[in-house]
Amino acid sequence: MLDKIIKTLIVTVSLLFCLNGGVLAADLVELNQLVENAEAMDGQIVTVTGEAIGEAMERGDHAWVNINDGTNAMGIWMPLDDAQRIKMFGDYKHIGDQLQVTGVFNRACVEHGGDVDIHSNSITIMAAGYATTESVPAPKIIIGLVLVCLAFVLGLIYLKVIKKSDG
Amino acid sequence: MNTFKGRFYSIFIISYYTGYVILGIALLMVLPILTAVGLQEWNPFWDFVITMAISVILGLLLIIIGKQTRLNKSFVQWKHGFVVASLSWIILMFLCAVPYLLSGHVNSILDACFDVMSGFTTTGMVLTQDLDHISLSLNMWRHMLTFIGGQGMIVLALTFLLKETGGAYIFYVGEAKDIDLVPNVKGTARIIWKISMVYLLIGTTALWLDGMAIGLNPLSAFFNGLFIFASSWSTGGFAPYTQNMMYYHSFSYENLTIIFFILGSLNFGLHYAILSGNKKELLKNIETQSFFITSFLASVLAVMWLARTGVYNDAIAMFRRVVYNVLSAHTTTGFGSIYARQFALEWGDFGILILVIVMLIGGSACSTAGGFKGLRIGIIFNSILADVKRLLASERNVKVFRFHHIKDQILADGPVKASALIIICYLITFAIGTLIGTFYGYPLASAAFESASITGNVGLSIGITTPGMPAAMKVYYIIAMYLGRLEFLSVFALIGFIIGGIKKCWTK
Numbered sequence: 115m116l117d118k119i120i121k122t123l124i125v126t127v128s129l130l131f132c133l134n135g136g137v138l139a140a141d142l143v144e145l146n147q148l149v150e151n152a153e154a155m156d157g158q159i160v161t162v163t164g165e166a167i168g169e170a171m172e173r174g175d176h177a178w179v180n181i182n183d184g185t186n187a188m189g190i191w192m193p194l195d196d197a198q199r200i201k202m203f204g205d206y207k208h209i210g211d212q213l214q215v216t217g218v219f220n221r222a223c224v225e226h227g228g229d230v231d232i233h234s235n236s237i238t239i240m241a242a243g244y245a246t247t248e249s250v251p252a253p254k255i256i257i258g259l260v261l262v263c264l265a266f267v268l269g270l271i272y273l274k275v276i277k278k279s280d281g
Numbered sequence: 282m283n284t285f286k287g288r289f290y291s292i293f294i295i296s297y298y299t300g301y302v303i304l305g306i307a308l309l310m311v312l313p314i315l316t317a318v319g320l321q322e323w324n325p326f327w328d329f330v331i332t333m334a335i336s337v338i339l340g341l342l343l344i345i346i347g348k349q350t351r352l353n354k355s356f357v358q359w360k361h362g363f364v365v366a367s368l369s370w371i372i373l374m375f376l377c378a379v380p381y382l383l384s385g386h387v388n389s390i391l392d393a394c395f396d397v398m399s400g401f402t403t404t405g406m407v408l409t410q411d412l413d414h415i416s417l418s419l420n421m422w423r424h425m426l427t428f429i430g431g432q433g434m435i436v437l438a439l440t441f442l443l444k445e446t447g448g449a450y451i452f453y454v455g456e457a458k459d460i461d462l463v464p465n466v467k468g469t470a471r472i473i474w475k476i477s478m479v480y481l482l483i484g485t486t487a488l489w490l491d492g493m494a495i496g497l498n499p500l501s502a503f504f505n506g507l508f509i510f511a512s513s514w515s516t517g518g519f520a521p522y523t524q525n526m527m528y529y530h531s532f533s534y535e536n537l538t539i540i541f542f543i544l545g546s547l548n549f550g551l552h553y554a555i556l557s558g559n560k561k562e563l564l565k566n567i568e569t570q571s572f573f574i575t576s577f578l579a580s581v582l583a584v585m586w587l588a589r590t591g592v593y594n595d596a597i598a599m600f601r602r603v604v605y606n607v608l609s610a611h612t613t614t615g616f617g618s619i620y621a622r623q624f625a626l627e628w629g630d631f632g633i634l635i636l637v638i639v640m641l642i643g644g645s646a647c648s649t650a651g652g653f654k655g656l657r658i659g660i661i662f663n664s665i666l667a668d669v670k671r672l673l674a675s676e677r678n679v680k681v682f683r684f685h686h687i688k689d690q691i692l693a694d695g696p697v698k699a700s701a702l703i704i705i706c707y708l709i710t711f712a713i714g715t716l717i718g719t720f721y722g723y724p725l726a727s728a729a730f731e732s733a734s735i736t737g738n739v740g741l742s743i744g745i746t747t748p749g750m751p752a753a754m755k756v757y758y759i760i761a762m763y764l765g766r767l768e769f770l771s772v773f774a775l776i777g778f779i780i781g782g783i784k785k786c787w788t789k
Contacts, residue, residue: 149620149622149623150622150626152623152626152627153626153627167413167522167523168413168501168522168528169496169497169498169501170496171495171496171497171529171530172496173495173496177496178496178530180522180524180528182413182523186523186620187413187522187523187524187528188524189524189527189528189530204413204414205413205414206322206414206415206416206417207322221592222592222593222594222598222602224594224595224598226530227532227597227598227600227601227602228592228593228595228597228598228599228601228602229527229530230527230619230620230623231530248322248323248324250323250324250327254324254327254328254331254383255327257331258327258330258331258334261330261331261334261335261338262330262334264334264338265333265334265337265338265341268337268338268341268342269337269341271341271345272341272344272345275345275348276344276348276351279348279349279351279352
């Protein structure tokens with residue numbers, strides 16, 4: 115009997131531990147949730163993740179880095195040292211570094227003219243970005259070449275027809 | 282010499298000029314192609330090569346079909362101008378959507394057409410997804426569409442491709458740009474494009490320099506400057522990133538856009554008058570007076586209202602988040618310095634109503650702006666004042682009322698009636714859009730906001746315009762943008778022409 119109680123206790127404690135971990139994960143907020151609940155979340159410390167996009171914009175000893183988590187995009191105000199740790203920013207040819215940012219969410223930032231932003235306390239690079247490889251499908255090239263040839267032939271016909279109609 | 286045979290000669294005329302318009306726009310695709318080559322974006326390169334080839338083929342075919350027109354140009358009538366303008370816009374919408382579709386950044390051809398019409402009409406609503414990862418060449422195309430759409434693409438194509446443009450004023454009016462700066466249309470079109478190109482140079486340079494000052498790298502600052510200028514001047518509202526103006530986090534960058542979108546929303550005639558030394562025109566003109574009065578009143582009311590809600594606590598925040606959006610809405614630009622949903626969640630019914638009103642009023646006639654235009658508001662307002670004065674004056678006293686728009690003009694019944702008719706058409710289009718929005722379950726205020734933004738070719742969104750919205754709404758919004766930009770008459774002419782053609786076939 116005692117054995118059973120001990121086992122149950124171990125399982126319960128383990129479950130509690132796991133659930134506690136789950137709560138930490140749930141602290142991650144989507145950017146769109148912040149926009150939708152801006153009044154309630156204003157001034158709170160939040161943790162968000164997202165891909166660094168575009169480029170870092172240096173402003174003195176700080177920088178703006180915009181991140182996109184797929185639900186929305188938002189500006190992160192961070193120390194320049196943190197911004198310089200980001201090696202890859204998302205654009206047409208790149209997937210940017212995946213960041214986890216913990217910081218203070220501002221619905222209308224007093225420091226930044228009413229901006230909706232996050233002032234970061236800590237930045238973690240969860241996954242390094244990479245360059246995407248671009249391959250053009252062969253049918254696209256073939257169709258393109260055929261259409262260009264057709265346009266060229268029609269151009270010649272046009273010149274002939276117009277010359278004839280004017281003459 | 283009349284070489285036209287049969288009753289359907291109009292089709293040849295329309296085919297001929299539409300062909301040239303398509304050919305003109307096809308040639309402009311060289312720019313995104315060169316961008317793609319320069320930046321080694323090979324998928325977009327082939328997307329634009331395919332689109333350009335299809336457009337050239339279609340354009341040349343239409344010109345060859347209508348070749349008889351070359352000897353019968355005196356037969357071109359007003360109806361042809363209107364039909365060419367409205368038909369070209371529809372054909373070009375489909376053709377210019379091809380690069381979007383091939384890029385894989387849109388869900389369907391409907392979404393691609395929506396974005397193209399949004400660009401042409403300088404609306405600025407976006408259904409293209411993942412803007413942060415689209416190619417620079419496609420971004421170039423998006424912003425070119427809005428820039429060309431703002432200045433008038435029919436006139437651009439016809440003026441620069443055809444040697445003789447004696448009757449081109451017809452096409453000019455068809456595209457809602459009825460202004461004669463100099464006696465011939467070719468000269469007027471060239472002046473419009475010269476003004477735009479000078480501003481393009483100044484604006485891009487200013488935004489480029491400021492872009493570098495706010496931390497963008499030189500190449501990126503150049504492209505961002507070019508794109509944002511094109512959008513500001515054409516009162517388009519497109520931006521290269523998902524966050525629109527919020528991407529830059531910069532007061533100076535926002536201020537530069539304000540200067541350029543206000544300039545873009547002013548009548549080309551006014552620009553020409555001021556550049557010709559007639560600086561007093563800026564103060565005397567009925568449109569500038571109307572714009573400054575309505576934008577001042579709307580800004581004050583919006584600031585007073587939002588001050589009560591306590592969202593923004595200082596003057597700079599009020600200017601950047603409230604006045605900026607009011608001016609952006611009034612000039613029908615559509616740059617947003619707050620998230621779309623913030624309008625719904627923070628602005629309240631009064632704030633939304635203020636924006637709906639200014640979006641419907643819009644900018645100046647014969648500018649790049651949309652809406653029912655300050656000129657018409659000024660004419661209607663002056664005619665009400667004139668009627669009141671007539672009522673109060675002695676019956677023996679016959680007084681002629683005037684208004685000033687480039688020159689002193691008599692406030693006759695004709696312009697008042699024409700202005701009222703156009704305003705009624707806009708209001709009906711707006712009302713139908715609101716009705717459809719509420720039918721699909723959106724709140725009244727949100728449906729009205731989005732409908733006003735679409736009808737006035739503004740581009741601010743309250744969150745309704747998304748790839749997931751009902752297809753019927755996307756179709757209606759395309760129609761409303763198109764009607765609003767061409768100011769109804771050209772589209773009505775096209776419908777009348779089609780019905781007339783069917784009747785002719787029926788009675789044959």
